[in-house]
Amino acid sequence: MSDALPRPEHPRPQFVRDRWLILNGEWDFEIDQGDSGLQRGLVEAPLSGRILVPFAPESAASGIGDTDYLQAVWYRRTVRVPDDWFGVVLLHFGAVDYDTTVWVDGVEAGRHRGGFSSFTLDLGPLAAGSEFILTVRARDLHDNTQARGKQARQFLNNGCYYTRTTGIWQTVWLESVPPVHLRRVATTPRFADGAFTFRAAVSRNAPGHSFRATVLSGGRPIASAETRADLDLSPALDVRLPEDAVRAWSPEDPHLYDVVFELVDAAGETVDEVTSYAGLRSVSIDGQALLLNGEPVFQRLVLDQGWWPDTLMTAPSDEALREDIQLALSAGFNGARLHQKVFEERYLYHADRAGFLVWGEFGDWGVNGLGGTGANQQPTASHVGEWLEVLERDISHPAILGWCPLNETAQLRHDRTTALDDVTHAMFLATKLADPSRPVIDASGYSHRERTDVYDSHSYLQDPAEFAEQQRGLADGMPYVNVGEDGPWSLPYAGQPYFVSEFGGIWWNPARSRDAGAGDDLLDSWGYGDRVRNLDEFYARFEGLIGVLLDDPRMFGYCYTQLTDVFQEENGIYAFDRTVKLDVERIRRAQQRPAAYESTRDGAPVPAGTAHSAPSGELRGPVG
Structure with a gap:
């Protein structure tokens, strides 16, 4: 194993304090194949092996x-x-798959269920000394009762299913905070007012304490506001920017303001300070138009599943996260x-810096309306709870333009309400309440059972003429x-903004496709439709398919x-490596x-100068 500390960067660039410590690196480790470790005393007994955290044990x-x-x-x-x-002392886990229990010096410190969401444990008196033993058990049943995304339930990878991930797969870290501290701050940009709303959550109220937010530009404070924090567990305030300092966040100009959050005591002393950043932008709907800062911006999106050959769902480095954004641009x-x-929050940080537009999603592919053992995943209440944790963590990132908690839910027409109906309704309402x-x-795609803000479909037709029809x-x-x-x-379309949120998937591998024929093992290679025979055929198909959507004035993206x-x-577009x-x-x-969408607005021409050009292909901004 390497002596270099893997993934040493701060995991939450939007919420940074001075005192933090990465716990990645070599840990003692043992596979507990029969899930009998608790009975066998593994809470305190020696473990037989070693592992490099935060990479999952399935990864090389x-x-x-x-x-x-x-x-x-x-x-x-x-x-x-x-x-x-x-x-x-707070103990943070970026993500552990799936059912986690944590002990400090043999005493249980907390539990968490969910393989995609981050969680934090307040260690309290358990970390009162200068040293302690941290033990973590992760249970991963590999059945259909948990959200698993694209992880394979069969032994081998197959079709759209990939190598499983068990245990710790994102950064583990410690943080020192005062007894009265900020748990989080949700940032809402108010583009029309040239202002930000900051809503904090505090650990507890203390007499005379206040919450202060200061916005900086170019390292210089330009606006500040303060409100009482002793009467409200969630104090909120508005910070209005000077008119000459208002600058929108957009793909062309991904401007970010630095922000400092403080808890101040009755004597005017800062007891907790957090550095952050914010982008001023708006997302709105006008008829069939989905607008960014009041303007039509055609969303040329690519599906990014975020897997790597040797590290699976974990990015091998912070630079690898940046690289994927640069490859797309x-x-x-x-x-x-x-x-x-x-995705790791570091990805969203780089997207914020680059002006890269993002739709956030949960990992739940393969649920169906009737449940049973045939469903890859069963919709349960844990989907809702875990998704709310995701929203709480990521709500303040300006790069995120929309949410789609579920994907391709195959809900059939039947005469009873199913568990998936209930979970879909709950996740939709929870998202709207958490982030209006x-x-x-x-x-996304398939079954729309709510009156959604945006309507979409998936289509993998490979012939451009059929696709156009x-x-x-x-x-x-x-x-x-x-x-x-x-x-x-699905409920009928009701005039919402519309886009094709999955299409293409053109099957091409230059090592195999020259003489490709039917009957090849799907475990070896897979794609949509017939493989293209050469690059000329690929380009013709790609240009034809995207041309259908680029030329539709009512299509806001793909x-x-x-x-x-x-x-x-x-x-x-690129190989796996x-x-x-x-x-x-x-x-x-x-x-x-x-x-066409960028030059029309509900069928009428857009005023000159407001249409946005396609991306230049450059990663902008000080990406640290």
């Missing part, structure tokens, strides 16, 4: 590389608290649908809807499948021509 990077079904895994390490820390995309996993500032799709109904208010004779079933190959799924498969400049040029 972890030093384990065991891709069998891992029912439970155990971790342990000694933690030394820095001498200058005081107050409360270089190919002419201006954003991504972050598909079937919750962004549009919400109940489920399928999509032509949008002009008459009758767009393509994922409805078939046997299901799924999402092409996908950025990279993922294991056997070979339909990426991020090397070039195609003429990326040709892909970029095909997308850069103006979209």
Whole structure:
């Protein structure tokens, strides 16, 4: 194993204090195949192996590389608290899959369920000394009772399913906070007013305390506001920017303001200070138009699943997160649908800096309306709870333009309300309540059972002429809807903004496709439709498919499948190892021509100067 500390950067760039400590690196480790470790005394007994955290034991990077079904895994390490820390010690986990229990010196410190959401434990008196033993058990049943995204339930990878992830797969870290501290701050930009609303959550109220927010530009304070924090567990305030300092966040100019949050005591002394940042932008709906800062911006999105060959769902480095955004920009995309996993918050930080548009999603692919053992995942109350944790963590990132908690839910037409109906309704309402500032799709593609803000469909037709015929109904208010004779079933389209949020998926691998024929093993290679035989055929198909959507004045965007190959799924613009498969400049040029949507607004011309150009392909901003 390498001596270098893996993933040493701060995991939450939007909420930074001075005292923090990364716990990544080598830990003691043991696979508990029978999930009997608790009875066998593994809370305190020595563990038999070593692992490199935060890489999952199925990954090569972890030093384990065991891709069998891992029912439970155990971790342990000694933690030394820095001498200058005081107050409360918080233990943060970026993500652990799936059911986690944590012990400090053999005493249970907390539990968490959910493989995609971050969680925090207040260690309180358990971390009162300068050193303690941290033990973690993660249980992963690999059945259909948990949200699992694209992780395979079969032993081998197959179709759209990939190598399983068990245990710790994002950064583990400690933080020192005062007894009265900020738990979080939700930032809402108010573009029309040139202002921000900051709503804090405090650990507890203390007499005379206040919450203060200061906005800076170029390192200079430009606006500040303060409100009492002793009477409200969630104090909120508005900070209005000077008129000459108002600058919108957009793909062309991803301007970010630095922000400092403080809790101040009755004597005027700062007891807790957090540094953050914010972008001033708005998302609004006008008829069929989805607008950014009041203007039509055609969303040239790419499906990004966020997997790597040696590290699986964990990015091998912070630079790898930046690289994926740069690869997308270089190919002419201006954003991504972050598909079937919750990405590390560092990715959103880089998207914020780059002006890269993002749709956030949960990992729940394969649920169906009737449940049973045939469903890849069962919709349960844990979906709702975990999704709320995701929203709480990510709500303040300006790059996120919308949410789609579910994906391709195959809800059939039947005479009873199912558990999936209930979970869909709950996740939709929870998203709207947690974040009324962004549009919400109940489920991307297939079944729309709520009156969603945005309507979408998925289509993998490979012939551009057939695709054009399928999509032509949008002009008459009758767009393509994922409805078939046997299901799924959706509420009718009601004039919302509309886009095709999955299409393409052109099957191309230069090593296999020259003489490709039917009958190849799907475990070896997979894609949509017939494989193209050569690059000329790929470019013709790609340009034809995207041309259908670029030329539709009522289509506000698209999402092409996908950025990279993922294991056997070979339909990426880039290979799985991020090397070039195609003429990326040709892909970029095909997308850069103006979209009809950018020159029309509900069928009328947009005033001169307001239409946005396609992305330049450059990663902008000080990405640290």
